[in-house]
Amino acid sequence: MSESGVSQNQSQAILLEIFADLDLALAKYQRQALSAQQLRELFALDQGLQLRLFLAAQANTPGRIFESLLQKGDLAVLRVLAGNEHLSLALLQRLVKHPDVELRRTLAGNRSISGPIALALCKDASLSVRLALAxxxxxxxxxxxxxxxxxxxxxxxxxxxxxxLDEEVQFALCDDWDLLIHIKTLLSARVSLECLRTWAASGELVSQLAICQRKKLPAEVWAILSESPHAQVQMLVLERSQLEQEQKAQLARQGAEALRCKIAKEAGLELALQRILSQDSSEQVRLSLAANAALDDGIGRFLLQSRQPALWQALAQNPGELPLTRMELIALDNVLIHKLLLANPALEAEALSQLLENCCEEVLYHLVYRQVQTTTLSAAARQRLQNSALRKVQALA
Structure with a gap:
């Protein structure tokens, strides 16, 4: 068989594939592109609708055939042509003003369209066309x-x-009058660092809250947000970022009361922050600090000087290591404080002895009630128990 005969047989076989299942044939020959010569031979054999649809979608279809398909004006074929990224710009230009919205929408999604075509589609009356272009x-x-x-x-x-997305466009969308667009832009994974920095420093509550919700945020942006005047933002910064010590110290000094309370309750609170918070104007902040198990003994003694009963009670119940603070609490000769100290499992043996040597009879009853271990008491404390009027107290000596 001659070469032309073989070629014709191949073309007929391809035609049969197209007529049997156009979608399957399109998928196959998108992966295995046919040559311009093969496409010419197909066009010479048949010009039915299915073949024209097939040719309109091919990468190597000759320009003359594209021109012929365009002139025939079949809407289904024109829609396929509009999406072909290998169509010449001159032919694509002729489709811009076509009355069919679906065709123009397909054209708007074609990545090979030129500036003039895109410019015309920008002004298209159809929302779906402009959406496809965007x-x-x-x-x-x-x-x-x-x-x-x-x-x-x-x-x-x-x-x-x-x-x-161009950075200037990002800034424009960040400045959009629609709040949803503004927020979506700030949450976009592709928004530039400069855009984030600008809006983090804006002082706008909504903008700063949106930025705080991003999955990943550079440390420098967190640093800017840490200076926010808004309590909600300050709280998110504290919860979600890794702040430098000085930045956290700034929040401890100038943050909202709720934020300062949260810092005062942090496990393992650093001594530098304790010093700042111990002088806080808010009693609630100082109470939160007094209850912190990480409280430094020296800071505890400093808080004790405020002569505030609520602070004394918080210190008496603190589970941390505060031997000197507890000794000073015992010296207050306050029945409630003594009872709270007895109830504290962290009370040291030396402090317990000191307490029993100086407390009133009512507190000794609580010693029995709390079932406090007395095996390490001092001799003076044991003598005090033996002298008690309560037999159950005497039994503990």
């Missing part, structure tokens, strides 16, 4: 900028899904 990753920064001022919020929102 989703096109091939559009230029100029077209992105034009779409960022589109009257429809959906178009502006669609831009945020582009893999490469």
């Amino acid at each position: 989703a096109n990753s091939g559009i230029s920064p100029r077209i992105q900028a034009l779409l960022s001022s589109d009257e429809e919020v959906l178009v502006r929102a669609q831009l945020l899904r582009l893999p490469r």
Whole structure:
């Protein structure tokens, strides 16, 4: 068989595939592109609708055939042509003004469209066309900028899904009058660092809260947010970031009361922060600090000097290591404080002896009630127990 005969047989076999299942044939020959010569032979054999649809989608279809398909004007074929990224710009230009919305929408999604075509589609009356254009990753920064001022919020929102969004367009969308667009831009994974820095420093509550919700945020942006005047932002910064010691100290000095209380309750609270918080104007902050198990003994003694009963009680119940603070609490000769100290499992043996040597009879009864271990008492403390009027107390000596 001659070479032309073999070629004709191959073309007929391809035609049979197309007629049997067009979608399957399109998928197959998208992976195994046919040559321009093979496509010419197919066009010479048959010009039915299925073949024209097939040819309209091919990468190597000759320009003359594309021109012929365009002139025939079949809407289904034209829609396929509009999405073909290998069609010449001159032919694509002829489709811009076509009355069919679906065709123009397909054209708007074609990544090979030129500036003039995209510019015309920017002004298209159909929302679906402009949405398709905004989703096109091939559009230029100029077209992105034009779409960022589109009257429809959906178009502006669609831009945020582009893999490469121009920085000026990001700033424009951040400044959008629609709050949803503003927030979505700040939450976008592709928003620039400069954009984040600018809005973190804006002082705007909504902007700062949105930035705080990002999954990942550079330390320098957290540092800017730590200076926010808003309590909600300060709290999020404390909860979600790794602040430098000085930044946390700044929050301990100037943050909202709820934030300062939260810092005062932190496990393993650093001594430098304890010093700042121990002088806080808020009693609630000082109470939170007094109850912290990490409280330094010296800070505890400092808090004791405030002569506030609520602070004494918090210190008496503190489970940390505060031997000197507890000795000073015992010296207050306060029945309630003595009872609270007896109930504290962290009370040292020396402090227990000191307490029993100086407390009143009512406190000794609580010694029995609390079932406190007395095996390490001093001789003076044992003597005090033996002298008690309560037999159960005497039994503990």
